[in-house]
Amino acid sequence: MGYASTIKVPFGPQHPALKEPESFIFEVEGDTVVNVTARLGYVHRGVEKAFERRSYVQNLYLAERICGICSHAHTTCYVQAIEELLNIDPPPRAKYIRTIIAELERLHSHSLWVGVAAHEAGFDTLFMYTWRDREEVMELLEAISGNRVHYAMNTLGGVRRDMPAETFPTVKKHLDSFEKRVNEYSHIMKTEQTFLKRTTGVGILKPEDAVSTCAVGPNLRASGIKEDVRADEPYAAYGETPFQVIVHGGGDVLCRALVRIEEMTESINIIRYALDHIPDGPVRIRTPVAVPAGEAVSRVEAPRGELIHYAKSNGTTKPERYKVRAPTLANIPSLAKTLIGAHLADVPLILAGIDPCFSCMDRMVFVDQNRDKQWVWNMEELKRHAKVERN
Amino acid sequence: MAKEAFEQLFRKPATTKYPLQKASVPAGFRGRPVWDMKKCIGCSLCQNNCPSGAIELVGKGMECEIKYFLDRCVFCSQCVEVCPRAAIVMSTEFELAGFDRSKMLYWYKRSGEVL
Amino acid sequence: MSAIEAAEILVFPGLLFLIVLAFFYEWVDRKFFARVQNRCGPLFAGPAGLFQPFADFVKLISKEDIVPAACDKILFDATPIFYFALPLTALFLVPIATQSALIAFDGDLIFMMFIFALIVITVFLAGWSSMNRFSIIGAVRAALQMLSYEIPLALAMIGPALAAGSLSISAIAQWQSSHASWGLWLQPIGFGTAIICMLAELEFVPFDIPEAETEIVAGWRTEFSGRKLALFKLGRDFELVLASALITSLFLGGAQQVGIIPPIIMFLLKTIPVILLFSFLRSIFARLRIDQMTSGMWKYLVPIAILQLLLILLGIGK
Numbered sequence: 166m167g168y169a170s171t172i173k174v175p176f177g178p179q180h181p182a183l184k185e186p187e188s189f190i191f192e193v194e195g196d197t198v199v200n201v202t203a204r205l206g207y208v209h210r211g212v213e214k215a216f217e218r219r220s221y222v223q224n225l226y227l228a229e230r231i232c233g234i235c236s237h238a239h240t241t242c243y244v245q246a247i248e249e250l251l252n253i254d255p256p257p258r259a260k261y262i263r264t265i266i267a268e269l270e271r272l273h274s275h276s277l278w279v280g281v282a283a284h285e286a287g288f289d290t291l292f293m294y295t296w297r298d299r300e301e302v303m304e305l306l307e308a309i310s311g312n313r314v315h316y317a318m319n320t321l322g323g324v325r326r327d328m329p330a331e332t333f334p335t336v337k338k339h340l341d342s343f344e345k346r347v348n349e350y351s352h353i354m355k356t357e358q359t360f361l362k363r364t365t366g367v368g369i370l371k372p373e374d375a376v377s378t379c380a381v382g383p384n385l386r387a388s389g390i391k392e393d394v395r396a397d398e399p400y401a402a403y404g405e406t407p408f409q410v411i412v413h414g415g416g417d418v419l420c421r422a423l424v425r426i427e428e429m430t431e432s433i434n435i436i437r438y439a440l441d442h443i444p445d446g447p448v449r450i451r452t453p454v455a456v457p458a459g460e461a462v463s464r465v466e467a468p469r470g471e472l473i474h475y476a477k478s479n480g481t482t483k484p485e486r487y488k489v490r491a492p493t494l495a496n497i498p499s500l501a502k503t504l505i506g507a508h509l510a511d512v513p514l515i516l517a518g519i520d521p522c523f524s525c526m527d528r529m530v531f532v533d534q535n536r537d538k539q540w541v542w543n544m545e546e547l548k549r550h551a552k553v554e555r556n
Numbered sequence: 557m558a559k560e561a562f563e564q565l566f567r568k569p570a571t572t573k574y575p576l577q578k579a580s581v582p583a584g585f586r587g588r589p590v591w592d593m594k595k596c597i598g599c600s601l602c603q604n605n606c607p608s609g610a611i612e613l614v615g616k617g618m619e620c621e622i623k624y625f626l627d628r629c630v631f632c633s634q635c636v637e638v639c640p641r642a643a644i645v646m647s648t649e650f651e652l653a654g655f656d657r658s659k660m661l662y663w664y665k666r667s668g669e670v671l
Numbered sequence: 672m673s674a675i676e677a678a679e680i681l682v683f684p685g686l687l688f689l690i691v692l693a694f695f696y697e698w699v700d701r702k703f704f705a706r707v708q709n710r711c712g713p714l715f716a717g718p719a720g721l722f723q724p725f726a727d728f729v730k731l732i733s734k735e736d737i738v739p740a741a742c743d744k745i746l747f748d749a750t751p752i753f754y755f756a757l758p759l760t761a762l763f764l765v766p767i768a769t770q771s772a773l774i775a776f777d778g779d780l781i782f783m784m785f786i787f788a789l790i791v792i793t794v795f796l797a798g799w800s801s802m803n804r805f806s807i808i809g810a811v812r813a814a815l816q817m818l819s820y821e822i823p824l825a826l827a828m829i830g831p832a833l834a835a836g837s838l839s840i841s842a843i844a845q846w847q848s849s850h851a852s853w854g855l856w857l858q859p860i861g862f863g864t865a866i867i868c869m870l871a872e873l874e875f876v877p878f879d880i881p882e883a884e885t886e887i888v889a890g891w892r893t894e895f896s897g898r899k900l901a902l903f904k905l906g907r908d909f910e911l912v913l914a915s916a917l918i919t920s921l922f923l924g925g926a927q928q929v930g931i932i933p934p935i936i937m938f939l940l941k942t943i944p945v946i947l948l949f950s951f952l953r954s955i956f957a958r959l960r961i962d963q964m965t966s967g968m969w970k971y972l973v974p975i976a977i978l979q980l981l982l983i984l985l986g987i988g989k
Contacts, residue, residue, distance in 0.1 A: 182885045223607035226632040287958025293708035311586040359957040510960045513885045569711045
């Protein structure tokens with residue numbers, strides 16, 4: 166009997182490095198990864214099918230619960246798609262409030278990521294510090310919207326709650342103290358030698374690979390490509406608020422970390438500008454219940470990258486087909502390029518570097534390449550496959 | 557980093573010792589919705605707009621009773637928004653977990669509420 | 672053996688006292704680590720969470736002991752016992768409650784290094800016998816780590832031996848007290864090297880590579896559960912006591928009577944700051960990769976340790 170020169174190390178579906186289940190099987194030779202097999206679909210929940218059975222107002226809350234961390238991005242994208250079908254434009258104050266909440270969500274998502282990346286690198290102290298300071302943003306969101314995640318601020322035609330001007334000084338005070346912490350973490354990440362050793366030169370994604378594998382979000386911007394939906398196709402109030410698109414050229418995990426930290430500072434500036442320049446007026450307009458037939462696509466820059474929603478309506482109160490493309494799904498092919506040739510110890514950091522949100526991304530579609538056909542299952546087939554028994 | 561870590565030793569821990577210390581929630585917090593049956597007219601708009609099917613009307617019109625399933629609610633407050641008589645109010649109750657599914661049904665009768 | 676000797680070995684400062692001390696030092700480590708991270712640490716089991724390590728031990732003993740079908744049963748059963756017994760044996764060589772250790776002979780410093788090597792072999796066999804991918808990777812990393820820190824540690828520990836002119840740990844401790852000169856300021860480079868190598872031996876961050884939780888689940892300890900895991904945890908606590916006691920005896924003067932303060936109190940007063948130093952270092956670094964660790968050790972630490980020896984040979988630090 167001969168010994169194989171490679172061993173297969175499974176990462177998932179359950180693994181301490183992954184916060185959500187997906188299966189990656191690494192073939193490791195010594196300490197180097199020579200091959201990766203990814204198997205997705207462990208968190209498929211049939212969300213797109215659920216969209217077809219609920220009215221447009223009910224789907225607001227379903228869209229929110231596609232993901233917990235980027236919940237507002239999903240509702241904003243949904244609401245923009247349906248507003249395009251309805252051919253209405255929400256009032257400017259609503260757009261500014263949507264922007265403020267979106268940037269607050271980016272703040273708490275990126276600070277969560279800094280903690281998770283530190284934990285994957287074994288740097289538990291930074292993990293505890295960032296999550297402690299993230300509580301400040303969560304409490305701010307709770308005071309504004311009524312819940313720490315799933316803010317339920319968006320509705321068809323505007324936002325549901327107003328932000329009274331008396332709350333602005335408190336928001337600014339919290340933003341100032343949070344900004345000091347962000348600068349502190351930026352300093353730690355740039356100077357802590359052990360952390361730098363773990364992240365410099367690790368998981369390098371070259372710009373041409375980033376474009377060819379359709380990477381999105383901070384991963385793309387960390388490889389030197391300047392693309393951001395907020396700047397390329399401004400939505401909500403991003404056309405009127407000035408901000409910079411952060412780009413770093415290195416392509417390794419350190420650049421991705423720096424992009425996210427500096428995006429946090431940019432978010433704080435956007436929120437301050439929006440608070441200072443928010444126009445007065447109503448926050449929502451009435452919309453008709455039935456949506457005219459048509460198709461709409463909307464794109465939004467979620468904290469993890471470009472999020473696309475596609476809506477097809479046939480004139481009734483329920484959508485005919487709804488499709489969600491989460492940013493993490495677009496980042497998975499780039500993993501194949503960055504993981505091969507890495508040390509086994511770098512794998513958790515590279516996986517964490519794309520900021521994975523596997524719950525967002527699992528969808529199911531059948532493709533027959535030979536006959537060039539695409540189809541989806543209907544509800545009965547889906548239930549039969551899942552063997553759901555309801556009493 | 558070492559200086560920052562050393563300074564933390566002299567600060568109070570950031571942990572809230574819940575449940576020995578009560579957690580405070582802000583005023584607009586979306587907790588469990590509460591029905592005022594004196595104002596309810598039985599229009600069933602709350603039942604039709606609930607995304608998760610947590611509301612069921614029993615009966616019709618002014619004699620209807622409301623069944624609210626706590627274990628299906630997602631606390632979105634769409635029912636509050638859509639009620640034409642403002643009969644629903646979101647309380648700030650959030651300590652709603654339990655071991656018994658049958659206790660998760662709140663049946664609002666016209667006389668007073670029954671669990 | 673007389674009744675007093677039996678009581679010394681079994682109760683104080685022997686087995687029972689060392690077990691209590693191990694739990695206490697784990698509490699100190701966890702509480703300090705938590706406070707640096709602005710958390711509470713153990714809180715509810717006993718006053719300020721003092722009984723938490725003991726509670727964890729009792730809980731683990733009461734859990735089911737799952738043995739994988741493909742493992743090497745003899746080694747799988749034996750390695751926890753060895754891992755528990757080896758640091759305990761080594762602790763009898765270190766002076767704790769008396770000026771001289773319970774077992775002191777010329778050359779017990781070399782015996783101590785031999786026990787360190789045996790501990791790592793036990794770790795390797797524990798991971799190897801588990802027949803689990805993660806355990807094997809962890810075991811191989813543990814062996815590789817030992818090859819890196821063994822040399823600088825031995826060189827750093829020889830320094831005080833050269834200064835004291837003896838290879839017995841008790842004699843080195845007594846020499847430091849009688850000459851009122853501790854290894855700490857005689858050989859600061861050796862002290863620093865010893866602390867870093869002890870971090871690697873204890874598998875503390877930045878050297879907790881063999882059991883990197885986010886990479887290989889629990890490394891060589893993955894398949895152990897129940898009583899075996901309880902013994903491993905207790906063995907790790909014994910290693911903590913051993914590391915701090917060894918550093919104290921070689922560099923901080925050991926357990927010696929100062930005025931009317933008995934040796935055991937001096938021992939506690941000296942080892943607890945060493946434990947706090949280990950905890951603090953554990954909290955401010957990220958984990959290194961195994962190749963970075965081996966290259967760093969061989970490129971930097973070995974020359975520094977040799978430099979310390981050269982200084983001693985030139986007469987500085989004697």
